[in-house]
Amino acid sequence: MTIRSEHVDVLIVGAGVSASIFAAVLAKAGRKVVMLEAGKERTNAHLISSQVFARRNHWYGSQVIEKGNHPINFPMNAGQGTGGAGMHQDACWPRFHIEDFTMAHDHGVGLDWPIGYDDLRPFYDRVQSEVGISGDAAAEVWRPPGEPYPLPPVNEFTQGRLLRRGFEALGMRVAPVPVAINTRPYNGRPACLYDGWCEAGCPIGALANPLATYLDAALRSGATVRHESTATRILTDRKGGRVLGAAYVDAHGQQRTQSASVTVLAAFGIQNAKLLLLSGGGGHKNGLSNRSGLVGKYIMTHLAAPIQSLFDEPTESYLGITAGQLICQDDYRKDGRGSAFGSYQWLIANSTKPNDIIGLANAKPGIFGPALHSFLKDAAQHYAGMVAVIEDLPVKTNQVRLGSAKDKFGIPLAEVTHTVDDRSLALKEHVVEEGKKILKAAKPRDVWASGFGTMHCMGGTVMGKNAADSVVNSYGQSHEIANLYIAGAGLFPTSAGVNPTFTISAVSTRGAEHLAANWSDHV
Amino acid sequence: MALTRRQFARVVGFGTFAFLVSNERKLLTPAQAFEQRSAFEVLNATEVGTLEALSEVLLPGSREAGVAHFVDHQLAAEDHDALLMIRYFSIPKPFRDFYHGGLAAVNTATRVQFGSDFASLELRQKQRLVMDMSQDAIPGWSGPPQSFWYFIVRNDAIDVVYGSVK
Numbered sequence: 001m002t003i004r005s006e007h008v009d010v011l012i013v014g015a016g017v018s019a020s021i022f023a024a025v026l027a028k029a030g031r032k033v034v035m036l037e038a039g040k041e042r043t044n045a046h047l048i049s050s051q052v053f054a055r056r057n058h059w060y061g062s063q064v065i066e067k068g069n070h071p072i073n074f075p076m077n078a079g080q081g082t083g084g085a086g087m088h089q090d091a092c093w094p095r096f097h098i099e100d101f102t103m104a105h106d107h108g109v110g111l112d113w114p115i116g117y118d119d120l121r122p123f124y125d126r127v128q129s130e131v132g133i134s135g136d137a138a139a140e141v142w143r144p145p146g147e148p149y150p151l152p153p154v155n156e157f158t159q160g161r162l163l164r165r166g167f168e169a170l171g172m173r174v175a176p177v178p179v180a181i182n183t184r185p186y187n188g189r190p191a192c193l194y195d196g197w198c199e200a201g202c203p204i205g206a207l208a209n210p211l212a213t214y215l216d217a218a219l220r221s222g223a224t225v226r227h228e229s230t231a232t233r234i235l236t237d238r239k240g241g242r243v244l245g246a247a248y249v250d251a252h253g254q255q256r257t258q259s260a261s262v263t264v265l266a267a268f269g270i271q272n273a274k275l276l277l278l279s280g281g282g283g284h285k286n287g288l289s290n291r292s293g294l295v296g297k298y299i300m301t302h303l304a305a306p307i308q309s310l311f312d313e314p315t316e317s318y319l320g321i322t323a324g325q326l327i328c329q330d331d332y333r334k335d336g337r338g339s340a341f342g343s344y345q346w347l348i349a350n351s352t353k354p355n356d357i358i359g360l361a362n363a364k365p366g367i368f369g370p371a372l373h374s375f376l377k378d379a380a381q382h383y384a385g386m387v388a389v390i391e392d393l394p395v396k397t398n399q400v401r402l403g404s405a406k407d408k409f410g411i412p413l414a415e416v417t418h419t420v421d422d423r424s425l426a427l428k429e430h431v432v433e434e435g436k437k438i439l440k441a442a443k444p445r446d447v448w449a450s451g452f453g454t455m456h457c458m459g460g461t462v463m464g465k466n467a468a469d470s471v472v473n474s475y476g477q478s479h480e481i482a483n484l485y486i487a488g489a490g491l492f493p494t495s496a497g498v499n500p501t502f503t504i505s506a507v508s509t510r511g512a513e514h515l516a517a518n519w520s521d522h523v
Numbered sequence: 524m525a526l527t528r529r530q531f532a533r534v535v536g537f538g539t540f541a542f543l544v545s546n547e548r549k550l551l552t553p554a555q556a557f558e559q560r561s562a563f564e565v566l567n568a569t570e571v572g573t574l575e576a577l578s579e580v581l582l583p584g585s586r587e588a589g590v591a592h593f594v595d596h597q598l599a600a601e602d603h604d605a606l607l608m609i610r611y612f613s614i615p616k617p618f619r620d621f622y623h624g625g626l627a628a629v630n631t632a633t634r635v636q637f638g639s640d641f642a643s644l645e646l647r648q649k650q651r652l653v654m655d656m657s658q659d660a661i662p663g664w665s666g667p668p669q670s671f672w673y674f675i676v677r678n679d680a681i682d683v684v685y686g687s688v689k
Contacts, residue, residue, distance in 0.1 A: 039603065040603050048538070050538065050686065050687060051686060052537075052538070052606050052682050052686045053538065053606065055605070055606050055607075055608070055610050055611065056603065056604065056605075056606070058610060058611060060602040060603050060605065060610065061602075063613055063614075063615050063616065064613050065613065066613045071613065073611065073612060073613070074613055075610060075611050075612060075613060076611040076612070080603070081603070354681065354685035354686070355678070355681045355682050355685050355686045356608075356678075356682075356686075357608065357611060357678075359681070361677075361678070361681045361685070362678070365657075365674065365677075366657055368580065368581045368582065368653060368657070368677060369580060369581070369582070369583065369650065370583060372581070372582055372681075373582070373583065373584075376685065
């Protein structure tokens with residue numbers, strides 16, 4: 001038997017960054033908001049500063065089957081529980097560049113956004129004031145126009161100072177990394193301790209994760225979160241012209257439905273696409289809002305290429321924040337490097353612990369035995385490193401589909417295929433060579449590159465001007481169903497060469513405010 | 524009684540979990556669970572021996588730091604509570620299947636090459652096998668991808684020895 005809940009104004013699937021912003025804006029506007037979160041409730045008391053305990057901030061739900069030559073490592077990038085993936089972010093918040101929005105127009109490569117930087121600029125400015133971003137806008141010479149940061153930059157420790165000299169020796173510029181982390185008390189939240197356990201979720205609230213910012217605001221304005229509530233289908237009227245809400249399974253295994261005037265899918269790009277694909281029927285043969293055939297398409301990530309070194313001097317690499325101390329975007333241009341295409345940045349002097357996937361021990365993965373102890377003893381005092389965030393081109397065959405296997409709720413598993421485009425791989429090769437050159441110029445005793453990984457997940461429900469070549473408009477509103485919104489990095493037509501969370505926040509704020517201001521058009 | 528520095532590090536270094544000692548749940552670190560011989564709930568005796576022997580080659584001291592106890596405890600945990608590195612990857616659950624398969628594959632490989640289980644080999648033989656495993660070079664291997672299995676168990680060992688809770 002299915003239990004129906006009382007009708008609400010807004011149903012949001014998810015409780016992460018974009019979900020929290022929609023909830024905060026709409027609840028503040030007086031709308032009754034309910035959020036369905038598949039994971040367990042999490043408060044600051046659950047956050048333990050440890051690379052091991054940080055893993056509890058990551059996805060633990062239904063398996064995502066990964067295919068292709070370069071899997072995106074979904075559980076690594078996704079989250080579950082209150083705050084979603086926003087709870088394990090490093091809070092590295094640079095802005096997208098102007099050219100990130102017009103790649104197809106400028107170069108005939110990739111996709112264009114239906115909006116430009118200037119459309120998002122006021123939202124970048126407002127969000128940074130609301131959450132507090134620390135940085136030095138003047139030193140960040142590559143930064144597009146915008147308000148200066150409200151907080152002074154993060155401290156530069158020994159590791160940063162040593163690596164800076166490598167950049168400067170080659171005539172390259174660095175700036176303090178812009179981060180959504182308080183360097184002074186701000187808006188009722190304390191300043192950072194620089195203990196470098198950012199991925200564990202910051203129990204003191206210095207890092208602007210959803211618990212500390214928009215979700216807190218949403219709950220204070222009357223929004224509610226139903227935890228351990230897994231959406232299983234988006235419900236529509238018979239003709240498929242309106243979304244009625246969602247079916248879900250609650251914490252006790254009870255089937256329920258929640259009806260709403262407007263439904264917002266904010267469950268991370270891949271899960272959003274999966275829900276749309278399995279919610280077809282009526283006028284939506286190939287999944288909901290999928291007449292374009294583009295739901296699930298253009299899945300992107302960032303290539304993460306670490307460059308590592310050992311210095312004779314002590315480096316204090318355990319100090320600071322995971323995002324790093326400095327940033328360099330000197331070579332952000334899209335082309336001009338032979339077959340390589342795309343943008344990238346350096347995040348320099350990341351705080352590093354002995355263990356975990358980006359820990360010291362995995363800087364030399366082939367070492368084991370007594371040699372591993374020796375290396376760790378050495379690295380704990382002398383390691384310094386940086387990581388490149390490299391653009392991944394939107395490729396239509398990188399996609400989410402419904403698999404044949406089903407999860408415990410009886411719904412198909414998501415199958416994600418991802419293979420990096422040759423032009424992005426060529427860019428990665430170029431970047432690695434540059435990185436080794438930069439570190440060598442800092443005069444360490446050893447420099448190496450230990451392969452590459454992936455970070456972040458974008459695309460799957462891209463925005464665009466037309467229903468034929470996109471799933472949603474620039475506000476995240478479905479082209480086909482007026483009262484269905486999609487939020488998060490799944491909307492991004494390009495990945496850029498920077499971390500996505502600031503842009504997720506700006507895009508979501510714009511979308512949520514549009515919905516709030518034009519409410520009567522949707523109901 | 525004052526704790527020695529080593530004892531103190533064992534208590535506070537990693538965090539405590541509810542291990543089963545004499546049919547009673549006690550909050551212990553993995554190292555304490557090893558010392559007190561807490562019961563295993565998922566891995567059988569052969570698997571424990573293989574895991575400890577393999578981890579000890581990967582990172583000496585990990586056996587005494589309780590790697591097998593930690594892994595076993597985590598394999599019995601609820602999905603949302605799980606702390607193993609394998610959680611980062613799209614490996615089908617339950618994760619215990621991955622560990623059962625990997626540990627069995629290790630012994631199948633050593634029986635073919637050396638006629639005995641991994642734990643019985645000489646150190647030199649173990650090291651040779653682990654080197655081959657890290658490079659996907661063990662012939663006839665039948666289990667999770669060798670280098671990925673190596674990566675996971677190596678990180679489990681590192682977690683118990685070098686992981687810490689602030």
